Amino acid sequence: MKAVIRHIKPGDWLTMCIGCIVVVTLALEFWNGGLADSVVIKSRGKLFREVSLSHNQRIEVPGSMGISLVAIENRRVRIASDPGPRQYCVRQGWLKQAGEIALCLPNQVSVELVGSHRRYDSLSY
């Protein structure tokens, strides 16, 4: 190992550091969904409301089983309660970044955070 490091020149360490910076920059660029501006709430496949994240509020969304409660607080959103049996969407907790989605399948309610520009994914291109 020492023998290998001996052959690495000072500029090579610089190149490695620049490489690390490039990787981190790319990761921030491509993995950060960006800040979300608003939340799209859908019920039974139809758009229910698109709400800005700037006001804290609670929204009652009627689904096929009952009412799902969507809570917006400090530019975050979560499903506060849901009539579904397994409560996956409630346990998902707060969503912050654009592109994050919580689905309450039994009640057919979904919330999706969207940013200023929409990103595509393999499900919705």
Place this chain on the structure above:
Amino acid sequence: MEERGVSNSISDSRSAILLHTTAEDHRIARMAAVALGLAIIEGAIPSPLPGVKPGLANIVTLIVLSRYGWRVAAWVSLLRVLAGSLLFGNFLAPGFFLSLSGTLLSLFALGMAMHLPGRWFGPVSQSIIAAFAHIAGQMIVVYLWLIPQAGIAYLIPVFAAAALVFGTVNGAIAASFLGNETGACNDVAGLKV
């Protein structure tokens, strides 16, 4: 290479075509064969993500670049891509164009990087720069031709991280080979070249 010509030898009773080859041709063929061997060994290593490979054959390219210059290195790596695609059976398939574009761009980058001051920058720098150029070349083909939508962008940081790690490792291996041969010794890992 320039004086290579084709001549029919009439004296031979068999109709043979003689290729006049130079010592440089032999060297290129030998190094390309070593690179090809490394590429095949590497093909046996399972990868968690298609496209993430160590690129061991580039160690040969780096050594050739430092010893014989850019032109020989270009011959060796392009021959490796061509012969490798014939061996792996993906000649003119998408995988072939991916490695061709990656190799072309990394050769271009190596042509630039080899002019960095040698006192400060060694094969490790060249290797890292070439590895980044390689994924850049592949991403260009992926975007323009294979998957013209943004889904693959999610994987770019992974590819870049792999390029950094494997570029550094390959460069360090090449550097220690080159560093150990200071002297009359002209023997790389038992390969007389």
